[in-house]
Amino acid sequence: MTDKGVNLDMSLFFGTPEEKTYFCTELLRLLKLRGGVKIQNHSIPDEDIHKLFEMSRKFFSLPLETKMEAKRPLQANPNRGYAFVGQENVAKISGYEKGAGPGTARDIKETLDLGSAQDDLAENRWVPEDSLPGFRGFMEYFYEKAFKTEMQLLSALAIALNVSEDHLKALHNRAENEFRLLHYPAIPASELADGSATRIAEHTDFGTITMLFQDSVGGLQVEDQTQPGVFRSVESAKSTDIILNIGDSLQRLTNDTFRAACHRVTYPPAIKAGDNTEIPERYSIAYFVKPNRQASLFPLKEFITDATPCRYDDVTAWEWNNRRIGQLFG
Ligand SMILES: O=C(O)CCC(=O)C(=O)O
Ligand SMILES: [Fe+2]
Numbered sequence: 001m002t003d004k005g006v007n008l009d010m011s012l013f014f015g016t017p018e019e020k021t022y023f024c025t026e027l028l029r030l031l032k033l034r035g036g037v038k039i040q041n042h043s044i045p046d047e048d049i050h051k052l053f054e055m056s057r058k059f060f061s062l063p064l065e066t067k068m069e070a071k072r073p074l075q076a077n078p079n080r081g082y083a084f085v086g087q088e089n090v091a092k093i094s095g096y097e098k099g100a101g102p103g104t105a106r107d108i109k110e111t112l113d114l115g116s117a118q119d120d121l122a123e124n125r126w127v128p129e130d131s132l133p134g135f136r137g138f139m140e141y142f143y144e145k146a147f148k149t150e151m152q153l154l155s156a157l158a159i160a161l162n163v164s165e166d167h168l169k170a171l172h173n174r175a176e177n178e179f180r181l182l183h184y185p186a187i188p189a190s191e192l193a194d195g196s197a198t199r200i201a202e203h204t205d206f207g208t209i210t211m212l213f214q215d216s217v218g219g220l221q222v223e224d225q226t227q228p229g230v231f232r233s234v235e236s237a238k239s240t241d242i243i244l245n246i247g248d249s250l251q252r253l254t255n256d257t258f259r260a261a262c263h264r265v266t267y268p269p270a271i272k273a274g275d276n277t278e279i280p281e282r283y284s285i286a287y288f289v290k291p292n293r294q295a296s297l298f299p300l301k302e303f304i305t306d307a308t309p310c311r312y313d314d315v316t317a318w319e320w321n322n323r324r325i326g327q328l329f330g
Pocket of ligand 1: 265
Protein backbone atom coordinates (compact mmCIF):
# COMPACT_ATOMS: atom_id res chain seq x y z
CA MET A 1 0.00 0.00 0.00
CA THR A 2 1.56 3.29 -1.06
CA ASP A 3 0.53 6.45 0.69
CA LYS A 4 0.43 9.47 -1.54
CA GLY A 5 -1.76 11.62 0.69
CA VAL A 6 0.64 12.78 3.36
CA ASN A 7 2.37 15.77 1.77
CA LEU A 8 2.54 19.03 3.66
CA ASP A 9 3.73 22.37 2.27
CA MET A 10 5.87 24.12 4.89
CA SER A 11 5.77 27.46 3.08
CA LEU A 12 2.37 27.75 4.81
CA PHE A 13 4.14 27.81 8.17
CA PHE A 14 5.95 30.97 7.05
CA GLY A 15 2.76 32.47 5.51
CA THR A 16 -0.25 34.29 6.95
CA PRO A 17 -1.45 33.52 10.51
CA GLU A 18 -4.27 31.41 9.03
CA GLU A 19 -1.85 29.45 6.84
CA LYS A 20 0.46 28.88 9.79
CA THR A 21 -2.42 27.55 11.90
CA TYR A 22 -3.48 25.28 9.03
CA PHE A 23 0.05 23.87 8.70
CA CYS A 24 0.34 23.14 12.43
CA THR A 25 -3.10 21.53 12.62
CA GLU A 26 -2.46 19.35 9.58
CA LEU A 27 0.95 18.34 10.91
CA LEU A 28 -0.64 17.09 14.11
CA ARG A 29 -3.48 15.32 12.31
CA LEU A 30 -1.27 13.54 9.78
CA LEU A 31 1.31 12.47 12.33
CA LYS A 32 -1.39 11.02 14.56
CA LEU A 33 -2.98 9.20 11.68
CA ARG A 34 0.06 7.97 9.80
CA GLY A 35 3.06 8.38 12.09
CA GLY A 36 4.93 10.04 9.25
CA VAL A 37 4.41 13.03 6.96
CA LYS A 38 6.31 14.37 3.94
CA ILE A 39 7.31 18.01 4.24
CA GLN A 40 7.98 20.12 1.16
CA ASN A 41 9.15 23.74 0.80
CA HIS A 42 10.98 23.63 4.12
CA SER A 43 13.95 25.86 4.90
CA ILE A 44 16.80 23.57 3.77
CA PRO A 45 17.79 24.66 0.23
CA ASP A 46 17.39 21.98 -2.46
CA GLU A 47 20.99 22.40 -3.61
CA ASP A 48 22.25 21.55 -0.12
CA ILE A 49 20.28 18.31 -0.13
CA HIS A 50 21.53 17.37 -3.60
CA LYS A 51 25.05 18.01 -2.42
CA LEU A 52 24.40 15.93 0.71
CA PHE A 53 23.47 12.91 -1.42
CA GLU A 54 26.43 13.50 -3.71
CA MET A 55 28.81 13.64 -0.74
CA SER A 56 27.23 10.54 0.77
CA ARG A 57 27.72 8.61 -2.49
CA LYS A 58 31.34 9.67 -2.58
CA PHE A 59 31.87 8.62 1.02
CA PHE A 60 30.42 5.12 0.57
CA SER A 61 32.31 4.68 -2.72
CA LEU A 62 35.62 5.01 -0.88
CA PRO A 63 37.61 1.81 -0.40
CA LEU A 64 36.62 -0.07 2.77
CA GLU A 65 40.01 0.50 4.35
CA THR A 66 39.57 4.27 3.98
CA LYS A 67 36.07 4.17 5.49
CA MET A 68 37.48 2.08 8.34
CA GLU A 69 39.71 5.01 9.26
CA ALA A 70 36.49 6.56 10.59
CA LYS A 71 35.27 3.31 12.11
CA ARG A 72 32.70 3.24 14.83
CA PRO A 73 33.79 1.63 18.07
CA LEU A 74 31.96 -1.70 18.51
CA GLN A 75 29.86 -0.31 21.37
CA ALA A 76 29.66 3.34 20.45
CA ASN A 77 27.54 5.52 22.68
CA PRO A 78 26.53 7.96 21.38
CA ASN A 79 26.78 6.59 17.85
CA ARG A 80 29.74 8.03 16.01
CA GLY A 81 31.62 6.78 12.97
CA TYR A 82 31.41 4.27 10.16
CA ALA A 83 29.63 0.93 10.69
CA PHE A 84 30.31 -1.71 8.03
CA VAL A 85 27.67 -4.09 6.62
CA GLY A 86 26.79 -6.52 9.41
CA GLN A 87 28.05 -4.42 12.34
CA GLU A 88 24.62 -3.21 13.48
CA ASN A 89 21.42 -5.26 13.31
CA VAL A 90 18.36 -3.25 14.27
CA ALA A 91 16.23 -6.42 14.65
CA LYS A 92 17.68 -6.55 18.17
CA ILE A 93 15.41 -3.64 19.10
CA SER A 94 12.43 -4.59 16.90
CA GLY A 95 9.15 -4.75 18.77
CA TYR A 96 10.45 -2.86 21.81
CA GLU A 97 7.66 -0.28 21.98
CA LYS A 98 5.08 -3.04 21.45
CA GLY A 99 6.46 -5.16 24.25
CA ALA A 100 7.41 -7.84 21.70
CA GLY A 101 10.72 -9.67 21.67
CA PRO A 102 13.68 -8.94 19.43
CA GLY A 103 14.06 -10.35 15.94
CA THR A 104 17.09 -11.98 14.35
CA ALA A 105 17.23 -10.59 10.79
CA ARG A 106 20.54 -9.18 9.57
CA ASP A 107 20.55 -5.62 8.19
CA ILE A 108 22.32 -5.21 4.86
CA LYS A 109 23.43 -1.60 5.24
CA GLU A 110 26.48 0.53 5.99
CA THR A 111 26.24 3.82 7.89
CA LEU A 112 28.17 6.86 9.03
CA ASP A 113 26.96 8.49 12.25
CA LEU A 114 27.84 12.08 13.11
CA GLY A 115 27.00 14.42 15.95
CA SER A 116 27.28 18.14 16.56
CA ALA A 117 30.74 19.61 16.04
CA GLN A 118 30.22 21.31 19.44
CA ASP A 119 29.42 18.09 21.30
CA ASP A 120 31.79 17.81 24.26
CA LEU A 121 30.90 14.17 24.98
CA ALA A 122 31.88 12.47 21.73
CA GLU A 123 34.01 13.47 18.79
CA ASN A 124 33.08 12.83 15.21
CA ARG A 125 35.15 10.38 13.23
CA TRP A 126 36.31 11.43 9.82
CA VAL A 127 38.16 9.89 6.92
CA PRO A 128 41.37 11.81 6.10
CA GLU A 129 40.51 15.16 4.49
CA ASP A 130 42.53 14.42 1.35
CA SER A 131 40.54 11.23 0.67
CA LEU A 132 37.31 13.25 0.46
CA PRO A 133 38.04 17.00 0.31
CA GLY A 134 35.29 19.20 1.71
CA PHE A 135 33.32 16.32 3.26
CA ARG A 136 33.81 17.33 6.89
CA GLY A 137 33.13 21.02 6.26
CA PHE A 138 29.96 20.27 4.34
CA MET A 139 28.60 17.81 6.93
CA GLU A 140 29.20 20.34 9.72
CA TYR A 141 27.45 23.01 7.64
CA PHE A 142 24.47 20.75 6.89
CA TYR A 143 24.11 19.76 10.54
CA GLU A 144 23.55 23.43 11.42
CA LYS A 145 21.05 23.90 8.57
CA ALA A 146 19.07 20.88 9.70
CA PHE A 147 19.13 22.17 13.28
CA LYS A 148 17.44 25.42 12.18
CA THR A 149 14.71 23.48 10.41
CA GLU A 150 14.38 21.23 13.47
CA MET A 151 13.64 24.31 15.60
CA GLN A 152 10.93 25.44 13.16
CA LEU A 153 9.33 22.00 13.19
CA LEU A 154 9.42 21.91 17.00
CA SER A 155 7.68 25.31 17.02
CA ALA A 156 4.99 23.95 14.72
CA LEU A 157 4.51 20.89 16.94
CA ALA A 158 4.33 23.06 20.08
CA ILE A 159 1.71 25.32 18.50
CA ALA A 160 -0.32 22.32 17.35
CA LEU A 161 -0.13 20.69 20.78
CA ASN A 162 -0.78 23.93 22.66
CA VAL A 163 2.39 23.69 24.73
CA SER A 164 5.06 26.35 25.22
CA GLU A 165 7.20 26.79 22.10
CA ASP A 166 10.02 28.21 24.20
CA HIS A 167 9.97 25.24 26.52
CA LEU A 168 9.99 22.62 23.75
CA LYS A 169 12.81 24.44 21.98
CA ALA A 170 14.79 24.87 25.20
CA LEU A 171 14.64 21.09 25.73
CA HIS A 172 16.48 20.74 22.39
CA ASN A 173 18.76 23.77 22.31
CA ARG A 174 22.07 21.88 22.66
CA ALA A 175 21.60 20.12 19.31
CA GLU A 176 22.65 16.79 20.83
CA ASN A 177 21.31 15.10 17.75
CA GLU A 178 22.54 12.29 15.55
CA PHE A 179 23.00 12.60 11.83
CA ARG A 180 23.29 9.36 9.86
CA LEU A 181 24.22 8.65 6.26
CA LEU A 182 22.94 5.25 5.10
CA HIS A 183 23.86 3.14 2.10
CA TYR A 184 22.09 -0.09 1.25
CA PRO A 185 24.24 -1.93 -1.29
CA ALA A 186 22.71 -3.58 -4.35
CA ILE A 187 21.82 -7.19 -3.57
CA PRO A 188 20.08 -10.09 -5.34
CA ALA A 189 16.37 -10.11 -4.35
CA SER A 190 16.83 -13.74 -3.30
CA GLU A 191 18.93 -12.53 -0.32
CA LEU A 192 15.81 -11.07 1.27
CA ALA A 193 13.53 -13.97 0.34
CA ASP A 194 13.52 -16.00 3.57
CA GLY A 195 13.40 -13.07 6.03
CA SER A 196 16.82 -13.82 7.57
CA ALA A 197 18.10 -10.55 6.08
CA THR A 198 16.56 -7.18 5.35
CA ARG A 199 17.68 -3.61 4.62
CA ILE A 200 16.80 -2.25 8.07
CA ALA A 201 14.56 -4.18 10.44
CA GLU A 202 11.38 -2.79 11.97
CA HIS A 203 12.06 -0.30 14.78
CA THR A 204 11.18 3.04 16.30
CA ASP A 205 13.72 5.86 16.51
CA PHE A 206 14.80 6.93 20.00
CA GLY A 207 14.60 10.72 19.72
CA THR A 208 11.85 13.31 19.42
CA ILE A 209 11.38 13.44 15.65
CA THR A 210 13.42 12.15 12.72
CA MET A 211 13.94 14.16 9.54
CA LEU A 212 14.67 11.65 6.79
CA PHE A 213 15.75 12.14 3.17
CA GLN A 214 15.68 9.29 0.67
CA ASP A 215 16.51 8.73 -2.99
CA SER A 216 13.91 7.40 -5.44
CA VAL A 217 14.62 3.66 -5.01
CA GLY A 218 11.85 3.00 -2.46
CA GLY A 219 11.38 0.33 0.17
CA LEU A 220 10.70 2.48 3.25
CA GLN A 221 7.53 1.42 5.05
CA VAL A 222 5.81 3.06 8.02
CA GLU A 223 3.24 1.33 10.20
CA ASP A 224 -0.21 2.91 10.23
CA GLN A 225 -0.93 4.45 13.64
CA THR A 226 -4.55 3.31 13.61
CA GLN A 227 -4.06 -0.16 12.11
CA PRO A 228 -1.25 -2.05 13.83
CA GLY A 229 0.54 -4.41 11.47
CA VAL A 230 -0.41 -2.42 8.34
CA PHE A 231 2.77 -1.01 6.81
CA ARG A 232 2.53 1.60 4.04
CA SER A 233 5.23 2.35 1.49
CA VAL A 234 6.51 5.88 1.73
CA GLU A 235 8.09 7.11 -1.46
CA SER A 236 9.57 10.54 -2.05
CA ALA A 237 8.63 12.41 -5.21
CA LYS A 238 11.87 14.33 -4.69
CA SER A 239 14.95 13.62 -2.58
CA THR A 240 14.46 17.09 -1.09
CA ASP A 241 11.25 15.98 0.71
CA ILE A 242 11.69 15.62 4.46
CA ILE A 243 9.93 12.55 5.82
CA LEU A 244 9.15 13.45 9.38
CA ASN A 245 8.37 10.75 11.88
CA ILE A 246 7.84 10.53 15.61
CA GLY A 247 10.36 8.91 17.94
CA ASP A 248 10.15 7.39 21.44
CA SER A 249 11.06 10.62 23.26
CA LEU A 250 8.06 12.52 21.89
CA GLN A 251 5.83 9.57 22.77
CA ARG A 252 7.00 9.99 26.38
CA LEU A 253 6.88 13.79 26.49
CA THR A 254 3.31 13.74 25.15
CA ASN A 255 2.19 10.79 27.30
CA ASP A 256 1.18 8.81 24.18
CA THR A 257 -0.64 11.68 22.41
CA PHE A 258 1.90 10.86 19.73
CA ARG A 259 3.14 7.32 19.40
CA ALA A 260 6.52 6.50 17.91
CA ALA A 261 6.20 5.42 14.29
CA CYS A 262 7.38 1.89 13.64
CA HIS A 263 9.23 1.70 10.32
CA ARG A 264 11.56 -0.49 8.27
CA VAL A 265 13.21 -0.69 4.85
CA THR A 266 12.81 -3.70 2.62
CA TYR A 267 12.83 -4.29 -1.15
CA PRO A 268 11.12 -1.64 -3.33
CA PRO A 269 7.38 -2.15 -3.98
CA ALA A 270 7.94 -3.12 -7.63
CA ILE A 271 10.15 -6.08 -6.69
CA LYS A 272 9.07 -9.35 -5.05
CA ALA A 273 11.38 -11.22 -2.72
CA GLY A 274 11.48 -14.32 -4.89
CA ASP A 275 12.20 -12.43 -8.14
CA ASN A 276 15.32 -13.37 -10.00
CA THR A 277 16.54 -9.80 -10.07
CA GLU A 278 18.83 -7.37 -8.31
CA ILE A 279 17.58 -4.82 -5.80
CA PRO A 280 19.29 -1.51 -6.67
CA GLU A 281 21.44 0.26 -4.12
CA ARG A 282 19.67 2.86 -2.01
CA TYR A 283 20.82 5.99 -0.18
CA SER A 284 19.05 7.74 2.68
CA ILE A 285 20.01 10.29 5.32
CA ALA A 286 18.45 10.57 8.76
CA TYR A 287 18.70 13.52 11.13
CA PHE A 288 17.61 12.22 14.54
CA VAL A 289 16.36 15.11 16.65
CA LYS A 290 17.00 14.40 20.32
CA PRO A 291 16.26 16.30 23.52
CA ASN A 292 19.31 17.58 25.43
CA ARG A 293 20.88 14.67 27.31
CA GLN A 294 20.01 16.18 30.69
CA ALA A 295 16.39 16.93 29.72
CA SER A 296 13.70 14.93 31.47
CA LEU A 297 11.41 12.78 29.31
CA PHE A 298 8.71 12.90 31.99
CA PRO A 299 5.42 13.73 30.21
CA LEU A 300 4.76 17.47 29.91
CA LYS A 301 2.15 18.66 32.42
CA GLU A 302 -0.39 19.46 29.67
CA PHE A 303 -0.65 15.74 28.88
CA ILE A 304 -1.30 14.45 32.39
CA THR A 305 -5.00 14.63 33.23
CA ASP A 306 -7.53 12.55 35.16
CA ALA A 307 -8.51 10.94 31.89
CA THR A 308 -4.90 10.41 30.78
CA PRO A 309 -2.83 9.54 33.86
CA CYS A 310 0.94 9.62 33.56
CA ARG A 311 2.28 6.52 31.82
CA TYR A 312 6.01 7.06 32.02
CA ASP A 313 8.75 7.30 34.59
CA ASP A 314 11.11 10.24 34.92
CA VAL A 315 14.18 9.31 32.86
CA THR A 316 16.56 11.76 31.24
CA ALA A 317 17.04 11.68 27.48
CA TRP A 318 20.54 10.32 28.12
CA GLU A 319 19.28 7.46 30.32
CA TRP A 320 16.73 6.63 27.66
CA ASN A 321 19.32 6.64 24.91
CA ASN A 322 21.51 4.32 26.98
CA ARG A 323 18.65 1.93 27.60
CA ARG A 324 17.89 1.67 23.88
CA ILE A 325 21.48 1.57 22.66
CA GLY A 326 22.26 -1.02 25.35
CA GLN A 327 19.74 -3.33 23.71
CA LEU A 328 21.12 -2.72 20.27
CA PHE A 329 24.58 -3.79 21.36
CA GLY A 330 23.50 -6.24 24.07
O1 LIG B 1 16.81 4.27 5.24
C1 LIG B 1 15.75 4.69 5.66
O2 LIG B 1 14.91 5.18 4.91
C2 LIG B 1 15.39 4.58 7.13
C3 LIG B 1 16.58 4.55 8.05
C4 LIG B 1 16.16 4.40 9.48
O3 LIG B 1 15.04 4.11 9.79
C5 LIG B 1 17.14 4.63 10.58
O4 LIG B 1 18.35 4.73 10.33
O5 LIG B 1 16.68 4.71 11.75
FE1 LIG C 1 14.66 4.66 11.84
